[in-house]
Amino acid sequence: METFDYAGTLLSCADGDRSALRRLYDEEAGRLIAVALRIVRRRELAEDVVHDAFIAIWQRAATFDPAIGSARAWIYTVVRNRALNAVRDGKRENLQDTPDAEPEPAPDSIIVDAVERLASESRLRGCLERLEPEKRDCVLLSYVTGFSHAEISDRLGVPLGTVKSWVKRGLAALQECMA
């Protein structure tokens, strides 16, 4: 059950209340690092992403408009965008070449885990599990691990055009199921 007041916390941040940012950190940092880690795949970099995201949240809290959207989604979007930027343009491969990189789970197991972590009664989970496997993989590799079309194409060993079509149909089927 969620009782944390995300919107109120952002408003307090906008007012310059540091203890509000600290509360948000205590509440969400662990999950936000996990989300960044699924995308950037290196612990150190995931923490850097979350570090930068918290600074950005602090600086931009005033731009959040509770009338327009979910505060929690806004916060996660800040982290996701930073993580995606960190791996764009093939930097993911470069990053993995560093000798101190920890062994990391394969993308396939990351996306399987992501679905299994959803509550068993989750509607989203039910809809994801109802998708054809290749379309489900496309949707999850894009959202969870931040893969581009080209990366998914490499991963699944199918042409780019096929991936684009699977992604589109997967997203459409998911939307239909959730509607």
Added chain:
Amino acid sequence: MSGGSARDDDIGVLAASFVTGLMDEPERRAFEQRLAQEPALRAAVEAARVRFLEIDVAARPVAASAGLWDRIASGLDGERRPISLAAARRASAAAPSAPTRPSTNRAFWQGFAAASLAAVLIGGSLWTALWPRAPRLVVVLLDAQARPVSIVETFEGQTIRVVPLGNIEIPQGRTLQVWTLPDPATGPVSIGLLPGASATTLKGPSLPAPKLDQLYEITIEAAGGSPTGKPTGPIVGKGFAKAPQI
């Protein structure tokens, strides 16, 4: 309901592609322009964000390193801490480009700062030498390779001064147009055209005073300016407004 119109479905799929991060740069740019003008699209994006958020919040938390909070806290004061750590690590690589996406552009800026070039520009008195009045805010516009191409200084009274850093190639029959994004909801606003690649003072339309981190960019447009009133051409450079410590 499952009988939504084809257009509703399209919007939903488009919004989901945006939220998952699957759009390439031109698609994202076009989409963000539409986003600024279409409330239905904004609602679809918000719905997709909330839908997919469930996956993120179900992630197994990873314990933060000791000291992460202290690093964040020490970064809050703007105590002349010009670089972001993630940006610093990739500073030597080409920065990605996403003109209307503040997070990207901030990383962009910070990556540049990490390369110490910004420190040189800001630490020096470049603009005070060029221009006797102190600007309220200064923007270093970077190209897609994170090279500085121009400085924009903002002054009172909707006036900006654009100082190109080196020659900017303008194709025949085209012009440079300067834009800013005072509010993502209303989209980019033209400040004016640059007659050439030399320092130019422009008086823009009546807008709220420029804010910290407000986006500025220069694009190449048809002679006379963008026919649509919004940026359509290639981006010459872009950056976020920063407060100079003079």
